Structure formats: C-alpha cells, structure tokens
Amino acid sequence: MAIKKAFHGGTFHGGLAGNPFIARFRKIEMKKQTKHEWFMREAISEALKGDVAKTSPNPRVGSVIVESGVIVGRGFFESDGGPHAERVALADLGRAPLRGATLYVTLEPCSTHGRTGACSQAIVESGISKVVVGALDPTSVHRGAGLVALQEAGVSVDPNVLVSECEAINPGFAGRET
Numbered sequence: 001m002a003i004k005k006a007f008h009g010g011t012f013h014g015g016l017a018g019n020p021f022i023a024r025f026r027k028i029e030m031k032k033q034t035k036h037e038w039f040m041r042e043a044i045s046e047a048l049k050g051d052v053a054k055t056s057p058n059p060r061v062g063s064v065i066v067e068s069g070v071i072v073g074r075g076f077f078e079s080d081g082g083p084h085a086e087r088v089a090l091a092d093l094g095r096a097p098l099r100g101a102t103l104y105v106t107l108e109p110c111s112t113h114g115r116t117g118a119c120s121q122a123i124v125e126s127g128i129s130k131v132v133v134g135a136l137d138p139t140s141v142h143r144g145a146g147l148v149a150l151q152e153a154g155v156s157v158d159p160n161v162l163v164s165e166c167e168a169i170n171p172g173f174a175g176r177e178t
C-alpha cells in the first residue's frame with residue numbers, strides 16, 4: 001500500500017545529513033518525538049490496565065488526550081464488546097476537546113463499524129485536531145485505513161511512535177494476519 005511509505009515521511013537518510021537546515025529540522029523532530037514518546041508511554045500504561053482474559057480476542061489498547069501539554073482524558077479497552085480506548089478517553093474528557101487537542105493511542109484507531117462504531121469516525125466528530133499513533137493494525141483490511149480516514153477528514157496524523165513498545169502490549173498480535 002502506497003500510504004505506508006508516506007507515513008515514514010520526515011525521516012531523512014544519507015546524503016542530506018550535512019545540510020544545516022535538515023540538521024535543524026531533525027532537532028525539532030527529536031524534541032517532538034520525545035514529547036510524543038512521553039505521552040505515548042502514558043497511553044501504554046493505560047493499555048496495560050486491560051486484562052487479557054477480558055479483552056481477548058481483541059488487543060489491549062490505551063489512549064490519552066492532551067491539551068497544551070496536559071493529559072485531560074484517559075482510557076483503555078476493558079472488555080470484548082465494550083467501548084474502545086479512544087472512546088473511553090473522549091468520555092473521560094467529558095466535553096469537546098479544545099482546539100489543538102491531541103489524542104494518543106497505542107494502536108491505530110479502527111476504521112470499520114463494528115458493534116461500537118468506528119473510532120476514527122468518533123475522533124473526527126469529537127473535534128480532536130491531531131492523533132498520534134503507536135502500532136498499526138496488523139490485519140490487512142485495517143492496516144493504515146484508520147489513519148487515512150482521519151487524514152481525509154482533516155485530522156493531523158503522526159504514526160510510528162514507540163511502535164515496538166506498543167506492539168509488545170499484545171504479543172503475537174503484530175504478526176497476525178487475518
């Protein structure tokens with residue numbers, strides 16, 4: 001899928017290393033990554049509150065909502081058939097997010113309407129400005145689709161933050177292909 005390549009945009013390789021503008025951009029990127037990683041770790045700790053016995057066969061997922069550097073909503077996926085982490089975090093916030101609010105989630109938001117509706121749609125409707133994502137959904141039908149849905153609706157998407165840590169939440173899930 002072509003989009004996968006686009007999602008790695010922003011990473012520079014080889015010949016550009018000596019360019020002072022690129023070096024400066026890299027510094028900014030690193031700063032941003034550090035902030036993203038810090039909040040993603042909070043989302044990971046939310047995900048780990050899930051009990052595998054209850055979430056199975058679904059993966060454990062955690063989410064936090066950040067406004068001006070402050071976590072204002074948290075959520076994790078608790079049980080099969082229950083609301084997904086993103087919806088729990090939005091409900092925890094309990095109001096419309098402020099302009100510029102960022103939602104962090106350990107796994108790409110779902111793009112299909114299941115029992116609880118697509119989270120990518122719920123995020124768009126909530127007014128969240130930006131979504132930072134850890135792991136992609138390994139299933140070929142979903143992989144990247146949730147991110148495309150968000151981007152098409154005008155939500156800024158920053159994927160691939162702490163991917164291996166996010167994948168480690170659900171051993172075996174990352175390699176699953178259905």
Ligand SMILES: [Zn+2]
Nearest residue numbers: 084109110119
């Ligand atoms: Zn979902």
